[in-house]
Amino acid sequence: MHWKIFTDANTSEKAGKVLHKVIARLETNCSSEKVEPYHKGGFVCSFSTSTETSSWSQSIFQALSMAQKIGRGWVLTGDITEELDAWSNESSVVGVQNIHLVVEQNA
DSSP, X not given: OEEEEXXXXXXXXXXXXXXXXXXXXXXXXXXXXXXXXXXXXSEEEEEEOOOSOSOHHHXXXXXXXXXXXXXXXXXXXXXXXXXXXXXXXXXSSTTEEEEXXXXXXXX
């Protein structure tokens, strides 16, 4: 699972604090944490988490279960048989403006 959170924090340190709030809310281990300036202002924070199953349908269920811990009003795009691509503009974590989640079947 590949996550991106967009924040309007004005420093990378503040964006990092927001990122750690998100990870704590997800209650999982993550890897590849990055905090980078976003060209439209603020910062984009990215990280990856892994699934605990080899079944595609269970992976999707697990991803959506995690996603609902940090956001509401998820919009799903693309072909869910190959890839889950989800976007939310309604974060439940203070400081997060938008959330993007991608889960690829063959990743």
